[in-house]
Amino acid sequence: MTKISEIGEFGLIHEIKQIVDKNYQNYPYLQCGIGDDCAVIDGGNGVSQVITTDLLVEQIHFDLLTTPVSHLGYKSVSVNVSDIYAMNAVPKYATVSIGVSESISVEMIKEFYQGVFRASRGFSVPIVGGDTSASIAGFLISITVVGEQKSELVSYRNGTKEGDVLCVTGDLGRAYAGLKILMRERLQMLEDIKENNQNYHPVFEDYKTVIQKHLLPKARKDIIEEFAKYGIKPTSMIDISDGLASEIKHLCRNSNVGVLIHEIKIPVINDTKLIADLFADDTTTYALFGGEDYELLFTVGKDMISKIELMEDITIIGEIKSKEFGVKMLSLEHEYVDLLQRSGFDHFKSGTSNQKNNLDNED
Amino acid sequence: MTKISEIGEFGLIHEIKQIVDKNYQNYPYLQCGIGDDCAVIDGGNGVSQVITTDLLVEQIHFDLLTTPVSHLGYKSVSVNVSDIYAMNAVPKYATVSIGVSESISVEMIKEFYQGVFRASRGFSVPIVGGDTSASIAGFLISITVVGEQKSELVSYRNGTKEGDVLCVTGDLGRAYAGLKILMRERLQMLEDIKENNQNYHPVFEDYKTVIQKHLLPKARKDIIEEFAKYGIKPTSMIDISDGLASEIKHLCRNSNVGVLIHEIKIPVINDTKLIADLFADDTTTYALFGGEDYELLFTVGKDMISKIELMEDITIIGEIKSKEFGVKMLSLEHEYVDLLQRSGFDHFKSGTSNQKNNLDNED
Incomplete structure (x- = not known):
């Protein structure tokens, strides 16, 4: 067995x-x-x-x-x-x-x-x-x-080619920042329940933007409608449920390509940075491995860049390379970091977690 | 709460x-x-x-x-x-x-x-x-x-009218007979586990037809194919998951009609009868309330009877009446039994059971 x-x-x-x-x-x-x-x-x-x-x-x-x-x-x-x-x-x-x-x-x-x-x-x-x-x-x-x-x-994971640009909607790592706050408050609540302490009331108001992103992620209907309006068909697309690094790996593996992303271009809002600082964490780690942002990661041909620039809330974070190039990030320190080295979460191996994995989005 | x-x-x-x-x-x-x-x-x-x-x-x-x-x-x-x-x-x-x-x-x-x-x-x-x-x-x-x-x-539950005939595929009560045997053997097995007794081996071979019907019910693909072949469209249809009585009630309520079924016509095989006898149960009760047979219950206009008779494994068990007539069975003793008086199973009220109820098949 x-x-x-x-x-x-x-x-x-x-x-x-x-x-x-x-x-x-x-x-x-x-x-x-x-x-x-x-x-x-x-x-x-x-x-x-x-x-x-x-x-x-x-x-x-x-x-x-x-x-x-x-x-x-x-x-x-x-x-x-x-x-x-x-x-x-x-x-x-x-x-x-x-x-x-x-x-x-x-x-x-x-x-x-x-x-x-x-x-x-x-x-x-x-x-x-x-x-x-x-x-x-x-x-x-x-x-x-x-x-x-x-x-x-229909956009699949396997349609991108060398020369396409890699884009992401919204900002990343925010849902994970929200989760960090919730987990902290949860521990406090459990302790209060144990000690029968009625005085502690968690203050979520200061962290509303990050907690809401975790609890109420909004699927990007607006983006799909704008694609239709501007006549854009992404050459490949995936939603970010398990973190940017994991989704990038899926696109690259399925499309048989490599990628170079630029750390400096990864969209992160200030509230996320503040919480990463609070926990003495690295903000880029939240964006790469945090997950549950439910933003869209997609590629388009270079000829579509002018149209993409007409759309709001989209950031070009990298370009598709040959498979041989690998899956890499140019860091803030101008170093090439191999994104294949860190694996995503797996709740069967690591016990319970807030990550989920689908039959349909893993192979 | x-x-x-x-x-x-x-x-x-x-x-x-x-x-x-x-x-x-x-x-x-x-x-x-x-x-x-x-x-x-x-x-x-x-x-x-x-x-x-x-x-x-x-x-x-x-x-x-x-x-x-x-x-x-x-x-x-x-x-x-x-x-x-x-x-x-x-x-x-x-x-x-x-x-x-x-x-x-x-x-x-x-x-x-x-x-x-x-x-x-x-x-x-x-x-x-x-x-x-x-x-x-x-x-x-x-x-x-x-x-x-x-x-x-597409056949719905609400399409039958007074004068239609009510038909059922296969035989009924067999899955419940299988469940009765399995429950008996389960009790024995639990007792053996408790007493660490290795000697008892359940003998399922004698009850294969009924146990198989419970464990491996076969959806009636053949019937739908024959409907297409003969150009039959049932005026209403439902599958028998909760027992004949419960499904008849659904058809009648949804179509705003009554029905008269004939106990003598309810198709039951000998193996089912033997097991009902073994437990000193009533065979018709198995058919009416046992459930999980996954046969089809449907109605057709009288003009379709000649076509229905060309198909194998279908029994006409009654006729659709006015709503005022009610939902009745003419018993073997020539008495009219009101089928609305006994309700189906409800596993929230009765604890665990082998019954299931769908949002889509209950309202």
Whole structure:
């Protein structure tokens, strides 16, 4: 009997992929299976359907002590919709299933669905069904989102070539800064509960920008709409769930290319820097390995740079190189750092963490 | 704080539906949301997409002591595909997510996916993605299947009218008979484990037909194919997951009609009768309330009877009446029994059971 911790989550996904991949050739309408943000299915008439799904487990993916349950509802939908946008597609409908143990009240479930509903409205994706179940331990959530796009406009991870530029939306590391604050307050709260101390009230107000980014990440609907407006099709795209370094590695491995990014260009806001300083951490580490920002990382041909510059909130952080060049960052100290040397998180190997890994976004 | 057990699963689903239903009018492409076997979405060009999802939790929906994990993989896919067939649609692709605790080995997961893969092949539905997660307690499974059909051929629960005939595929109560045997053997096994007795080996061979029906229910692909072959479109349809009585009630409530079924016509095989006798139970009770047979219950106009008679493995068990007539069974003793008087199972109210209830198949 082999324990899962012996092979890790990526090892497990590899085993599953071996079994499931076997008969893909029998389904010519299947354009992409396991190995991208979404699976892609030819729906006929030049339109593709894309599908993504997440299974979220209390104490593995979230902690109800620091996560308001309505935020959890919003985030669960938002991060799946983010996978749809990462294919340059538009979400059409979603299902939401929940498993609830004795400790979960009807009021909590209603609040959860208020958050789900807010995301549903915000991203124009109706919740069309789902399932409810009892649970042995804690709160379980399973969400599936189906989207669509003209087949020729779907962006995969494997489409970029040497000479393309690498772009990122928004700013990075902020969600991780928020998590650091939440974890600190959580420890304090647990201590207070132990000591029956009623006096301590966590002050989140000062850290609102970073905590909100962690608890309520907003999938980048606006970016996909601007791509359509300006006639931009990214040559490759992925959403940043596990940190910039991990996502860059996926794009490079899938596209069989290398990359050079410039540390100085990685967009980080001041609030993130302040919190990194507070914990005596390195800000770039937050951006590279923090994860959960749910920004979009994408590439376009050089001919698109003038159009990209018309869009707000996008930063060009590097350029695609040959595979032989490797996956590197030019640091602030003008040194070339190999980004392949540090691996992402793996919650099967490292115990619980706030990281999640999808069948569809790992291979 | 309201406990879920106070309002029950149907009460909970009602609460969720209240929140989720609010903005359906904003999505004209949504043909049917919560309240049928699948949600139905207008995919354009006269084709509809249908979607169904299940969340299955160890110790709530299945027991690994009596369920080989490969069978569990097969069944998880089969029962979702069954929901697709219940809309008279064809499954196109599926996602499978799992949550696994420390007690689950890599070998078990591989076996699970062997079962998933067997169903995937048998029902021609590729597994295109999914998610993997750690779990705090036991094995978690979430499956979503998307299917399609010409919009005009989709069968709903609400389409039958007075004068139609009510038909059922296969035989009923067999899965429940299988469950009875498995539960008996499970008790024996638990006792043996407690007493460290190595001598007792359960003999399942004699009960193969009923146990297989419980562990490996086969969604009725053949029936949907025959409908297409003979040009039959059921006026309403549902799959039998919770027992004949419960499904009949759904059809009648949704279609605003009554029904008269004839106990003598309910198809039950001898093996089921023998086991009901063994436990001194009533065979019709197995058929009416046992559930998990995953046969199809459907209605057709009288003009279709000649075509239905060309098909194998279908029994006409009753006729649709006015709403005022009620929902009744003419018993073997020539008495009219009111089927609305006995309610289905509800695992939130009755503790764990082998019943499952979907958002999409309850309202």
